[in-house]
Amino acid sequence: MFKKVLIANRGEIAIRIMRACRELDVSTVAVYSDADKNALFPKYADEAYHIGPSPSSQSYLNMDKIIEVAKESGAEGIHPGYGFLSENPVFAKKCKAAGIVFIGPSSEVIEKMGSKIAARKLMIEAGVPVVPGYDKAIEDVDEALEMADSIGYPVMIKASAGGGGIGMKVVYSKDEFQSSLESIQSVAQSAFGDPTVFIEKYVEEPRHIEFQILADSHGNTVYVSDRECSIQRRHQKLMEEAPSPVLSPELRKKMGEAAVKAVKSIGYENAGTVEFLYSKGDFYFLEVNTRLQVEHCITELVTGLDLVKQQLHIACGKELPFKQEDIKITGHAFECRINAEDPLNDFAPSPGKITRYRSPGGPGVRIDSGVYMGYTIPPFYDSMIAKLCTWGETREEAISRMKRALYEFVIVGVTTNIPFHKAVLSNEAFVRGDLTTHFIEDHNILEAVKGVVEDEKEKGFTLASVLGNNSRKTAAATAVVSAYVNAAKQQSNGQQTK
Incomplete structure (x- = not known):
């Protein structure tokens, strides 16, 4: 080690x-x-x-x-x-x-998967299903229009480089194609320094499902667990769960084996994630994330594995200590990304000083955070405050625990997306597990967020409001005590002071 x-x-x-x-x-x-x-x-x-x-x-x-x-x-x-x-x-x-x-994986593997076009070609060669489309870069508008016509609208224009949901746009007709193409090329150049884009068929009512994999240098590769990542805004994840509520054991095994086939075909080592689009019983390769995922925590909760420790062991040349059949999924877990952002203002970032902070706890609750009361969230980086995770023996229990944990979470001083998560968790379709990547738009979640905010204002009672209102009194009391202690120290001249 x-x-x-x-x-x-x-x-x-x-x-x-x-x-x-x-x-x-x-x-x-x-x-x-x-x-x-x-x-x-x-x-x-x-x-x-x-x-x-x-x-x-x-x-x-x-x-x-x-x-x-x-x-x-x-x-x-x-x-x-x-x-x-x-x-x-x-x-x-x-x-x-x-x-x-x-x-992490080798530079050669990262480079292979850094280009979505190259990745598509490699997956086709490996026999992994991919979304229908073209495996070449768009070089001119006329050629691109021919591609789109042959695939059939709607199509997705995607940047070949980068990730994080940046550089993607659905085009529903020929009339909007050229402007969309130029827009995505501009975004790709600005974000990734590479304007290369390509075209795929747009998958209707897609779910975003991914598989965590581990691969050592001794030829052992396993899929650890699947995760449902369909709750997104602008193609960026906000809430995840493990395992996906839509997969049967048979389909989970089939997709997991496809994920293993995908990474074995490129000589992958260390932890990684194979992402798929799923729709109406079919699944398609999306990309390989050649790193640890933000949402790795929920996989740890349902499997009992420490993925970071496994990364360290693999990087030291050790063999995986388990086989595929040894990995068991127990219970259900959710992750809510708690961000300093305003869901009612197009999820605009809300940097600033956290004046009150109290994280939730109790059975089945995990919190990964790097902040504290008095910490100032800077405007230079991602707006994440914490990852709040809950585990339950059933999906229903995990949801109930997440609702309780969100109620307990106190963050004062910055606007957060906690009301958004409350709105999602209360939605009937979500409770049924009826999800797509358009869930927020399809179920008018932002209107529900307004309802959550207004309801809390009307009640006038939340843990955050109570602690927030008391913050000045607490600060004043602390200042008085500090002043007394300092004065006593000065007057004591070395004598014991109570």
Whole structure:
């Protein structure tokens, strides 16, 4: 096992990785920007190094600086978490050249899966089902129009590079095709530095289902569990659950085996996720995320596995300690991404200072967070405050626990999407497990969010409102006590003071 690992990330995922390292008696090194000098994760680590200004381009994306710190600190491995450099093949290659283990797949595999067009071709060769479409980049409008006509509308125009739901647009007719194409090419160039796009048939009423995989360097590959990720806004996930309520045991096995086939075909090692679109009994390959997923927590809850520890073991060359038949799914789990954003204002970010904070607890509740009361959420990064997860013996119990946990969660000072999650969990279609990636629009969830907010205002009683109203009194009382203690110390001249 490693003696020391550098975590090239921030916030809750940095702390999550450090927790696994601490249990394995591995020393940890944090890197932080100006904006994160008062964050929790540098304090949690055994060592912390400042790496630059607040913009991520000058800090968390500064490959050479991070590798320099790894060398200086004596770190043998670098865990990239998710986001930032986690799927950057150049960074993985630089780590290897520097004699530092990149805790993830090889740079060659990351590069293969970094292009959606290349990934489609590889999956077709491996016999994994893909969405009907064209496996070539669009070079001109006329050619693209011919492609779209042959596939049949609606079609999806997608950026070949990048991820995170960025650079995707559904086109329903020929009239809107050219403007949509130019728009996505512009977004792709701006976001990923690559304007390459391609066309697929748009899958009607899709569900987003993914499979967690683990693969070691000894040829062993398993699928750990599936996750339903259909609750999204702008193709970005907000709530996930494991396992998917729509899959039968037979279909789960079939999709899991397809996921294993997909990653084996590219020589994958370490943890990863194979994402599928599912509709009306059919499933199609979407992409491979060559990293740990945000929602890995719910897979851990239903399987009892620590995925970060498995990543560390695999990166050290160890063999997986279990076979496919050893992995069992027990119960059901949900994750709600608690973000500093306003769902009633197009989910606009809401950075600022958290003046009151109390996380939920009790049976079946897990909270992964990197904030605390008095912490200021910076405007430079993702707006996530915490990942709130619940487990239950049944899906119904897991939902009930999530409702209770959301009731207990107190965050004052910034606007959060907690009312959004409450609205989703109370929706009858959601309770039935009747989901698609258009769930928010199809069920008018944002109107329901307004209802949640108005109802809480009318009642005038929530834990957040009570604690928020008392915050000034608490601060005043604390100030009085502090003043008294300081005065007593000054007057005591070394004598004992009560």
